[in-house]
Amino acid sequence: MQLIDGKKISDEIKAEIREAVEEMCAKNLRPPHLAAVLVGHDGGSETYVAHKVKACEQVGFRSSLIRYEDHVTEKELLQRIAQLNADAEVDGFIVQLPLPRHIDEQKIIEAIEPAKDVDGFHPENAGRMMIGLPCHVSATPAGIMELLRRYRIETKGKHCVVLGRSNIVGKPVSVLMAQKAQPGDATVTVCHSRTKNIAEITRQADIIIAAMGQPEFLTADMVKEGAVVIDVGTTRVPSIETKSGWKLKGDVKFDEVAPKCSYITPVPGGVGPMTVVSLLRNTLQAAKNRKQE
Numbered sequence: 001m002q003l004i005d006g007k008k009i010s011d012e013i014k015a016e017i018r019e020a021v022e023e024m025c026a027k028n029l030r031p032p033h034l035a036a037v038l039v040g041h042d043g044g045s046e047t048y049v050a051h052k053v054k055a056c057e058q059v060g061f062r063s064s065l066i067r068y069e070d071h072v073t074e075k076e077l078l079q080r081i082a083q084l085n086a087d088a089e090v091d092g093f094i095v096q097l098p099l100p101r102h103i104d105e106q107k108i109i110e111a112i113e114p115a116k117d118v119d120g121f122h123p124e125n126a127g128r129m130m131i132g133l134p135c136h137v138s139a140t141p142a143g144i145m146e147l148l149r150r151y152r153i154e155t156k157g158k159h160c161v162v163l164g165r166s167n168i169v170g171k172p173v174s175v176l177m178a179q180k181a182q183p184g185d186a187t188v189t190v191c192h193s194r195t196k197n198i199a200e201i202t203r204q205a206d207i208i209i210a211a212m213g214q215p216e217f218l219t220a221d222m223v224k225e226g227a228v229v230i231d232v233g234t235t236r237v238p239s240i241e242t243k244s245g246w247k248l249k250g251d252v253k254f255d256e257v258a259p260k261c262s263y264i265t266p267v268p269g270g271v272g273p274m275t276v277v278s279l280l281r282n283t284l285q286a287a288k289n290r291k292q293e
Helices: 006-026 043-059 074-086 105-111 123-130 139-150 170-178 198-202 254-260 271-289
Strands: 033-039 062-068 092-095 159-163 187-191 207-210 227-231 235-238 246-249 261-264
Touching (some): 043 271, 062 074, 123 170, 139 271, 159 170, 159 198, 170 187, 187 198, 227 254, 254 261
Parallel strands (some): 033 062, 159 187, 207 227, 227 261
Antiparallel strands (some): 235 246
16 A cells, blocks of 8 residues: 655645746746635635645745635625736635635636636636646646646546545546546546445445545445545544644545555545645646736
Protein backbone atom coordinates (compact mmCIF):
# COMPACT_ATOMS: atom_id res chain seq x y z
CA MET A 1 0.00 0.00 0.00
CA GLN A 2 1.31 3.41 -0.99
CA LEU A 3 -0.04 6.58 0.56
CA ILE A 4 -0.89 9.33 -1.94
CA ASP A 5 0.61 12.43 -0.36
CA GLY A 6 -1.47 15.42 -1.45
CA LYS A 7 0.55 17.79 0.73
CA LYS A 8 3.80 16.81 -0.98
CA ILE A 9 2.35 17.12 -4.49
CA SER A 10 0.66 20.43 -3.69
CA ASP A 11 3.98 21.82 -2.44
CA GLU A 12 5.62 20.78 -5.72
CA ILE A 13 2.90 22.54 -7.71
CA LYS A 14 3.12 25.66 -5.54
CA ALA A 15 6.83 25.85 -6.35
CA GLU A 16 6.00 25.62 -10.08
CA ILE A 17 3.36 28.34 -9.75
CA ARG A 18 5.72 30.58 -7.77
CA GLU A 19 8.31 30.24 -10.55
CA ALA A 20 5.69 31.22 -13.16
CA VAL A 21 4.71 34.28 -11.09
CA GLU A 22 8.36 35.33 -10.80
CA GLU A 23 8.66 35.10 -14.59
CA MET A 24 5.57 37.33 -14.97
CA CYS A 25 6.96 39.90 -12.56
CA ALA A 26 10.33 39.85 -14.37
CA LYS A 27 8.41 40.98 -17.47
CA ASN A 28 6.89 43.86 -15.47
CA LEU A 29 3.50 42.18 -15.39
CA ARG A 30 1.50 42.30 -12.17
CA PRO A 31 1.09 39.06 -10.21
CA PRO A 32 -2.21 37.15 -10.35
CA HIS A 33 -4.93 38.41 -8.03
CA LEU A 34 -7.45 36.04 -6.41
CA ALA A 35 -10.41 37.39 -4.43
CA ALA A 36 -12.66 35.40 -2.11
CA VAL A 37 -16.13 36.35 -0.91
CA LEU A 38 -17.05 34.83 2.46
CA VAL A 39 -20.56 35.08 3.90
CA GLY A 40 -21.12 34.36 7.58
CA HIS A 41 -18.88 32.44 9.96
CA ASP A 42 -19.16 28.76 9.03
CA GLY A 43 -16.17 27.01 10.60
CA GLY A 44 -15.33 24.87 7.58
CA SER A 45 -15.59 27.81 5.19
CA GLU A 46 -13.44 30.01 7.46
CA THR A 47 -10.71 27.36 7.54
CA TYR A 48 -10.83 26.75 3.80
CA VAL A 49 -10.64 30.44 2.92
CA ALA A 50 -7.76 30.93 5.38
CA HIS A 51 -5.87 28.16 3.55
CA LYS A 52 -6.49 29.91 0.24
CA VAL A 53 -5.22 33.27 1.53
CA LYS A 54 -2.08 31.62 2.95
CA ALA A 55 -1.49 29.71 -0.28
CA CYS A 56 -1.72 32.95 -2.29
CA GLU A 57 1.03 34.44 -0.12
CA GLN A 58 3.21 31.36 -0.64
CA VAL A 59 3.11 31.62 -4.44
CA GLY A 60 3.31 35.41 -4.74
CA PHE A 61 -0.34 36.10 -5.64
CA ARG A 62 -2.28 39.10 -4.46
CA SER A 63 -5.35 38.07 -2.49
CA SER A 64 -8.43 39.88 -1.24
CA LEU A 65 -10.95 38.63 1.31
CA ILE A 66 -14.39 40.22 1.16
CA ARG A 67 -16.57 39.44 4.18
CA TYR A 68 -20.33 39.71 4.68
CA GLU A 69 -22.54 38.77 7.61
CA ASP A 70 -25.22 36.06 7.25
CA HIS A 71 -27.94 38.67 6.76
CA VAL A 72 -26.43 40.10 3.54
CA THR A 73 -29.07 40.31 0.83
CA GLU A 74 -28.89 38.48 -2.47
CA LYS A 75 -29.01 41.85 -4.23
CA GLU A 76 -25.96 43.13 -2.32
CA LEU A 77 -24.02 40.00 -3.13
CA LEU A 78 -24.91 40.21 -6.82
CA GLN A 79 -23.81 43.86 -6.88
CA ARG A 80 -20.41 42.93 -5.44
CA ILE A 81 -20.04 40.12 -7.99
CA ALA A 82 -20.75 42.61 -10.78
CA GLN A 83 -18.00 44.87 -9.38
CA LEU A 84 -15.52 41.98 -9.25
CA ASN A 85 -16.44 40.97 -12.82
CA ALA A 86 -15.65 44.51 -13.97
CA ASP A 87 -12.47 44.95 -11.91
CA ALA A 88 -9.51 44.58 -14.28
CA GLU A 89 -7.19 44.11 -11.28
CA VAL A 90 -8.93 40.87 -10.23
CA ASP A 91 -8.08 37.82 -12.34
CA GLY A 92 -10.31 35.32 -10.57
CA PHE A 93 -12.64 35.13 -7.61
CA ILE A 94 -14.71 32.66 -5.67
CA VAL A 95 -17.86 32.93 -3.59
CA GLN A 96 -17.37 30.41 -0.79
CA LEU A 97 -20.20 27.89 -0.49
CA PRO A 98 -22.49 27.09 1.24
CA LEU A 99 -24.44 30.34 1.38
CA PRO A 100 -27.31 31.22 3.75
CA ARG A 101 -30.66 29.73 2.76
CA HIS A 102 -32.19 33.03 1.66
CA ILE A 103 -29.61 33.32 -1.14
CA ASP A 104 -30.00 31.36 -4.38
CA GLU A 105 -26.58 29.70 -4.82
CA GLN A 106 -27.16 28.90 -8.48
CA LYS A 107 -28.04 32.52 -9.25
CA ILE A 108 -24.80 33.60 -7.56
CA ILE A 109 -22.73 31.06 -9.50
CA GLU A 110 -24.25 32.09 -12.82
CA ALA A 111 -23.56 35.78 -12.10
CA ILE A 112 -19.79 35.17 -12.05
CA GLU A 113 -17.95 35.93 -15.29
CA PRO A 114 -16.84 32.50 -16.63
CA ALA A 115 -13.31 33.76 -17.32
CA LYS A 116 -13.00 34.71 -13.64
CA ASP A 117 -14.85 31.64 -12.30
CA VAL A 118 -11.74 29.90 -10.94
CA ASP A 119 -13.92 27.51 -8.92
CA GLY A 120 -15.15 26.12 -12.25
CA PHE A 121 -18.81 26.06 -11.17
CA HIS A 122 -20.35 28.29 -13.88
CA PRO A 123 -22.46 26.32 -16.39
CA GLU A 124 -20.23 27.56 -19.23
CA ASN A 125 -17.12 26.10 -17.60
CA ALA A 126 -18.99 22.92 -16.65
CA GLY A 127 -20.27 22.54 -20.22
CA ARG A 128 -16.86 23.16 -21.79
CA MET A 129 -15.32 20.58 -19.47
CA MET A 130 -18.01 18.09 -20.48
CA ILE A 131 -16.98 18.26 -24.16
CA GLY A 132 -13.26 18.60 -23.50
CA LEU A 133 -12.74 22.29 -24.33
CA PRO A 134 -10.31 24.59 -22.45
CA CYS A 135 -11.93 25.90 -19.27
CA HIS A 136 -11.54 26.32 -15.53
CA VAL A 137 -12.07 22.80 -14.21
CA SER A 138 -13.67 22.52 -10.78
CA ALA A 139 -10.82 22.53 -8.25
CA THR A 140 -11.40 19.24 -6.42
CA PRO A 141 -11.84 17.08 -9.55
CA ALA A 142 -8.80 18.81 -11.11
CA GLY A 143 -6.80 18.01 -7.97
CA ILE A 144 -7.83 14.36 -8.08
CA MET A 145 -6.75 14.04 -11.71
CA GLU A 146 -3.41 15.66 -10.92
CA LEU A 147 -2.76 13.18 -8.10
CA LEU A 148 -3.44 10.27 -10.46
CA ARG A 149 -1.17 11.86 -13.08
CA ARG A 150 1.75 12.56 -10.77
CA TYR A 151 1.63 9.13 -9.15
CA ARG A 152 1.43 7.59 -12.64
CA ILE A 153 -1.62 5.54 -11.70
CA GLU A 154 -2.93 3.68 -14.73
CA THR A 155 -6.54 4.58 -15.55
CA LYS A 156 -6.88 3.45 -19.17
CA GLY A 157 -9.46 0.69 -19.43
CA LYS A 158 -9.86 0.53 -15.66
CA HIS A 159 -13.24 0.37 -13.92
CA CYS A 160 -13.69 3.53 -11.87
CA VAL A 161 -16.56 3.78 -9.40
CA VAL A 162 -17.49 7.30 -8.27
CA LEU A 163 -19.50 7.47 -5.05
CA GLY A 164 -21.57 10.65 -5.19
CA ARG A 165 -23.15 12.73 -7.94
CA SER A 166 -22.65 16.32 -6.75
CA ASN A 167 -22.10 19.09 -9.29
CA ILE A 168 -18.90 20.04 -7.46
CA VAL A 169 -17.14 16.63 -7.39
CA GLY A 170 -19.05 13.50 -8.42
CA LYS A 171 -20.36 14.54 -11.83
CA PRO A 172 -17.27 16.41 -13.08
CA VAL A 173 -14.76 13.78 -11.93
CA SER A 174 -16.82 11.04 -13.58
CA VAL A 175 -16.62 12.97 -16.88
CA LEU A 176 -12.89 13.59 -16.54
CA MET A 177 -12.19 9.94 -15.80
CA ALA A 178 -14.08 8.87 -18.94
CA GLN A 179 -12.51 11.37 -21.35
CA LYS A 180 -9.85 10.43 -23.90
CA ALA A 181 -6.82 11.48 -21.88
CA GLN A 182 -4.26 10.31 -19.37
CA PRO A 183 -5.47 10.08 -16.70
CA GLY A 184 -8.81 9.13 -18.19
CA ASP A 185 -10.05 6.47 -20.63
CA ALA A 186 -11.69 4.66 -17.71
CA THR A 187 -15.03 2.88 -17.67
CA VAL A 188 -17.00 4.85 -15.10
CA THR A 189 -19.90 3.88 -12.85
CA VAL A 190 -21.54 6.57 -10.73
CA CYS A 191 -23.23 5.43 -7.51
CA HIS A 192 -25.40 7.58 -5.26
CA SER A 193 -27.98 7.47 -2.48
CA ARG A 194 -30.51 5.65 -4.67
CA THR A 195 -28.09 3.04 -6.03
CA LYS A 196 -28.89 -0.54 -5.03
CA ASN A 197 -26.21 -3.03 -4.02
CA ILE A 198 -23.41 -0.44 -3.88
CA ALA A 199 -21.01 -2.91 -2.24
CA GLU A 200 -21.37 -5.31 -5.18
CA ILE A 201 -20.43 -2.50 -7.56
CA THR A 202 -17.50 -1.13 -5.55
CA ARG A 203 -16.00 -4.62 -5.21
CA GLN A 204 -15.60 -4.64 -9.00
CA ALA A 205 -13.76 -1.32 -9.04
CA ASP A 206 -10.10 -0.83 -9.87
CA ILE A 207 -10.41 2.79 -8.74
CA ILE A 208 -12.88 4.17 -6.20
CA ILE A 209 -13.44 7.91 -5.79
CA ALA A 210 -15.50 8.40 -2.63
CA ALA A 211 -17.32 11.74 -2.55
CA MET A 212 -20.60 11.14 -0.71
CA GLY A 213 -19.98 13.16 2.43
CA GLN A 214 -20.76 10.20 4.67
CA PRO A 215 -17.99 9.54 7.21
CA GLU A 216 -16.40 6.08 6.91
CA PHE A 217 -19.01 4.91 4.40
CA LEU A 218 -16.56 2.76 2.43
CA THR A 219 -15.50 -0.29 4.45
CA ALA A 220 -13.02 -3.09 3.77
CA ASP A 221 -15.67 -5.56 2.59
CA MET A 222 -16.58 -3.10 -0.23
CA VAL A 223 -13.06 -2.97 -1.72
CA LYS A 224 -11.15 -5.55 -3.73
CA GLU A 225 -7.46 -6.27 -3.21
CA GLY A 226 -5.19 -3.82 -5.04
CA ALA A 227 -7.78 -1.12 -5.61
CA VAL A 228 -6.88 2.58 -5.77
CA VAL A 229 -9.00 4.61 -3.33
CA ILE A 230 -9.36 8.40 -3.48
CA ASP A 231 -11.15 9.79 -0.43
CA VAL A 232 -12.77 13.19 -1.03
CA GLY A 233 -14.75 13.25 2.22
CA THR A 234 -14.06 15.94 4.83
CA THR A 235 -16.75 15.75 7.49
CA ARG A 236 -16.21 17.30 10.93
CA VAL A 237 -17.14 14.83 13.65
CA PRO A 238 -17.00 15.31 17.43
CA SER A 239 -13.81 14.02 19.03
CA ILE A 240 -12.38 13.93 22.54
CA GLU A 241 -8.91 13.35 21.06
CA THR A 242 -8.42 16.94 19.86
CA LYS A 243 -8.33 20.35 21.55
CA SER A 244 -10.88 21.70 19.07
CA GLY A 245 -13.38 19.01 20.04
CA TRP A 246 -13.71 17.74 16.46
CA LYS A 247 -11.68 15.97 13.79
CA LEU A 248 -11.94 15.46 10.05
CA LYS A 249 -13.22 12.12 8.83
CA GLY A 250 -13.15 10.92 5.25
CA ASP A 251 -15.73 8.81 3.42
CA VAL A 252 -13.39 5.81 3.79
CA LYS A 253 -12.81 3.74 6.93
CA PHE A 254 -9.10 4.23 6.43
CA ASP A 255 -7.57 1.82 8.96
CA GLU A 256 -9.39 -1.22 7.61
CA VAL A 257 -9.48 -0.26 3.90
CA ALA A 258 -5.85 0.89 3.49
CA PRO A 259 -4.23 -2.57 3.83
CA LYS A 260 -6.21 -3.80 0.81
CA CYS A 261 -5.23 -0.88 -1.45
CA SER A 262 -2.39 -0.35 -3.90
CA TYR A 263 -2.80 3.42 -3.40
CA ILE A 264 -4.97 5.44 -1.02
CA THR A 265 -5.35 9.09 0.00
CA PRO A 266 -5.45 10.02 3.70
CA VAL A 267 -7.81 12.55 5.32
CA PRO A 268 -6.52 15.11 5.97
CA GLY A 269 -3.51 15.53 3.69
CA GLY A 270 -4.80 13.85 0.53
CA VAL A 271 -7.27 15.57 -1.79
CA GLY A 272 -7.71 18.68 0.40
CA PRO A 273 -4.37 20.39 -0.34
CA MET A 274 -4.87 19.63 -4.05
CA THR A 275 -8.18 21.49 -4.09
CA VAL A 276 -6.50 24.70 -2.93
CA VAL A 277 -3.57 24.37 -5.33
CA SER A 278 -5.92 23.67 -8.27
CA LEU A 279 -7.67 26.94 -7.49
CA LEU A 280 -4.27 28.67 -7.70
CA ARG A 281 -3.57 27.01 -11.06
CA ASN A 282 -6.90 28.22 -12.42
CA THR A 283 -6.12 31.74 -11.20
CA LEU A 284 -2.68 31.66 -12.81
CA GLN A 285 -4.29 30.57 -16.08
CA ALA A 286 -6.86 33.36 -15.80
CA ALA A 287 -4.01 35.85 -15.32
CA LYS A 288 -2.22 34.49 -18.39
CA ASN A 289 -5.43 34.77 -20.38
CA ARG A 290 -6.03 38.41 -19.53
CA LYS A 291 -5.26 41.06 -22.09
CA GLN A 292 -2.06 42.78 -21.09
CA GLU A 293 -2.10 46.54 -21.30
